[in-house]
Amino acid sequence: RKEVEQDPGPFNVPEGATVAFNCTYSNSASQSFFWYRQDCRKEPKLLMSVYSSGNEDGRFTAQLNRASQYISLLIRDSKLSDSATYLCVVRYLMGDTGRRALTFGSGTRLQVQP
Amino acid sequence: NAGVTQTPKFQVLKTGQSMTLQCAQDMNHEYMSWYRQDPGMGLRLIHYSVGAGITDQGEVPNGYNVSRSTTEDFPLRLLSAAPSQTSVYFCASSYSSGAAYEQYFGPGTRLTVT
Numbered sequence A: 001r002k003e004v005e006q007d008p009g010p011f012n013v014p015e016g017a018t019v020a021f022n023c024t025y026s027n028s029a030s031q032s033f034f035w036y037r038q039d040c041r042k043e044p045k046l047l048m049s050v051y052s053s054g055n056e057d058g059r060f061t062a063q064l065n066r067a068s069q070y071i072s073l074l075i076r077d078s079k080l081s082d083s084a085t086y087l088c089v090v091r092y093l094m095g096d097t098g099r100r101a102l103t104f105g106s107g108t109r110l111q112v113q114p
Numbered sequence B: 001n002a003g004v005t006q007t008p009k010f011q012v013l014k015t016g017q018s019m020t021l022q023c024a025q026d027m028n029h030e031y032m033s034w035y036r037q038d039p040g041m042g043l044r045l046i047h048y049s050v051g052a053g054i055t056d057q058g059e060v061p062n063g064y065n066v067s068r069s070t071t072e073d074f075p076l077r078l079l080s081a082a083p084s085q086t087s088v089y090f091c092a093s094s095y096s097s098g099a100a101y102e103q104y105f106g107p108g109t110r111l112t113v114t
Helices: none
Strands: A004-006 A011-014 A019-025 A032-038 A044-050 A055-057 A060-065 A070-075 A084-093 A100-104 A108-113 B004-007 B010-013 B019-025 B031-038 B042-051 B054-057 B064-066 B076-078 B087-094 B109-113
Touching: A004 A084, A011 A019, A019 A084, A019 A108, A032 A060, A032 A070, A032 A100, A044 A055, A044 A060, A070 A084, A100 B042, B004 B087, B010 B019, B019 B031, B019 B087, B042 B064
Parallel strands: A011 A108, B010 B109
Antiparallel strands: A004 A019, A019 A070, A032 A044, A032 A084, A055 A060, A060 A070, A084 A100, A084 A108, B004 B019, B019 B076, B031 B042, B031 B087, B042 B054, B064 B076, B087 B109
């Protein structure tokens, strides 16, 4: 079982639509949560962190449900420029090292159509 | 700031050849890491470093070596290339491995091993 699971999609939506992605994680000791965006053949870039209380950045809203171990991303009023792959990322403590590392989901592809 | 730079952008190797993927950052970040990205797998951590002179293994370290002699540079060495190492390699850096810090990725190196 993957540590971070995402529906690979693609999600094909028209411009202006609202779309939501979920991500589940298996490590209950996970500490921090993020959504990264990756454009085709480019590097991942941080979209937003996910806080326990939920957070919003413009058209994007992220939610965390620790009890059910899932994270969500809601995109309102989709734009053509939102077409990309969205990576769910979880930061966890690496054993006894005290160091932290990231686990990446394999991503959900979004295609916004005119 | 150039951010995180990687060279080369593309490379084709024959099985058994060795090579070094270069990574440099000019943000004075402590934490640097190497990932590989394969279709359907998400990014997987190969090696990481929490500062000059300190490196450690990630999830998939076999067949790769790293060193960190300066804060800026973190090269990845493929000892004897195998077709299973065909992948896209990303170098990343962040201020620290602590919970809140964003990872900045380089543009990636696309490696094909024949």
